[in-house]
Amino acid sequence: DTEVTQTPKHLVMGMTNKKSLKCEQHMGHRAMYWYKQKAKKPPELMFVYSYEKLSINESVPSRFSPECPNSSLLNLHLHALQPEDSALYLCASSQHPTGFQEQYFGPGTRLTVT
C-alpha cells in the first residue's frame, strides 16, 4: 500500500481565518513533505520532516506553520493567508530522509483564500 491521505479535499478561507491541513501515511515512512502547486506548474517544496523533526524550510512565510505530531501525521497550520496563497497543497512521504528514494504524494488540498 502506497497511500497518503489528505484532508480536507477543498478549503475556502478568509484572510483572517486560522485553518489546518492534515496528512497521514501508514507506510512506516520516516520522511514527510509539504509542497505547494500552482496551476500548470510543478510542485514546489515547502517543508521536509525527517524522523518527525523539521529538517528543511524553503524560506516559507511564517503564516504557514508545519507540525509533525508523530511519524504518521503531518499538519500544516494556516493563519493570515493572502489570496496569492491559493493553490493545491500536496503532502508526500518517502521511506527514509536520505538516500535516493521515490516520494509518494497524497491527493492534495485545494485551498482558496478569499
Added chain:
Amino acid sequence: GQQLNQSPQSMFIQEGEDVSMNCTSSSIFNTWLWYKQDPGEGPVLLIALYKAGELTSNGRLTAQFGITRKDSFLNISASIPSDVGIYFCAGLYNAGNMLTFGGGTRIMVKP
C-alpha cells in the same frame, strides 16, 4: 527554483498512437522518477529509475535512465483516452532526497 527541461510542453494524441517525452539537465542525477497528475489530484508515481542506462517498463509505459545520467525518457505505447493528463519527470541529485521537477508535459486528446 531549478527545473529540469522537459519536452514537449504539450501534445495532442490520437488513440492508439505512441507518445514520447524527455527530460534533460545540465547536472547529474542519481534517481529519475516519472509521475502522472490528473486535474485536481496529486501526482501518481509511474516509474522509478536508479541506474544509468536502466530501462524499466510498467504496462504500456517504458522509461529509461540516460547513460550520461543527465536525461531520462518516457514512452507510452498504444495510447488510450485515460492517458490524458500532465506527466512530470523528477530527479534526485543528492542524498537529501529533494526532488527537482521538470515543467511537465500535458497530454490531450485530438478533437
